[in-house]
Amino acid sequence: MFPTIRLPxxxxxxxxxxxxxxxxxxxxxxxxGASFLLRRFAPGTLIPAHRHPQTSExxxxxxxxxxxxxxxxxxxxxxxxxxxxxxxxxxxxxxxISVTWYDGPITVETIDVxxxxxxxxPAPVTTSESV
Numbered sequence: 001m002f003p004t005i006r007l008p009x010x011x012x013x014x015x016x017x018x019x020x021x022x023x024x025x026x027x028x029x030x031x032x033g034a035s036f037l038l039r040r041f042a043p044g045t046l047i048p049a050h051r052h053p054q055t056s057e058x059x060x061x062x063x064x065x066x067x068x069x070x071x072x073x074x075x076x077x078x079x080x081x082x083x084x085x086x087x088x089x090x091x092x093x094x095x096x097i098s099v100t101w102y103d104g105p106i107t108v109e110t111i112d113v114x115x116x117x118x119x120x121x122p123a124p125v126t127t128s129e130s131v
Contacts, residue, residue, distance in 0.1 A: 004026075006026055011038065012024055013040060016039070017108070018047055020041060020042035020044065020045035020046075020092075021039060021041050021042070021045055022039070023038065023039045023100075024038040024039075025037055026038060026099075032103075032105075033054070033055070034055075034103050035101075035102045035106060037099070037101075038097065038099055038100075039096075039098050040096070040097050041064070041066075041095065041098075043092060043093065043094045044091075044092070044093070045091065045092045045096075046089060046090070047088050047090045047091070048089050048110050048111070049086055049087070049110070049111040050108050050111055051081075051084050051086045051108075052083060052084070052106065052107060052108060053083070053084050053107050053109060054083065054104045054106075054107045055083055055102040055104035055105060055106060056080065056083045056102070056103050056104070057100060058079070058080045058100065058103075059079045059080070059098050059099070059100045060076070060077070060078050060098060060100075061073055061076065061096065061097075061098050062075055062098060062099060063095065063097040064094050064095050064096035064097065065093060065096065066091075066092060066096050066098065067091040067093065068087070068088070083103075083104070088111075
């Protein structure tokens, strides 16, 4: 038998830092900060563009439509953002429930998308001259 079991009627939802978003911890590893969560987004919820400096985020949509970059992702869709990669904004037109895996401590940095993107770093100049 599995050592940890969570049944649907025993789910304890907690408020997240974002209005309209709740989460339920399914498992958490205190050694590395990894967490497996259910998340519930109320209709009309908008999460701004952000990144997670200490963890990758993997999401499977269970219910509803998650809007990301003007594309709607429905049940069964998988989304993944490696550590420190900007993603979002995300929105939920109707209630969305997802299962989400963070492989490290959950930290969030909101990104101001109105800031200009940094200029690309120029490639190093190489010459074929010999000395």
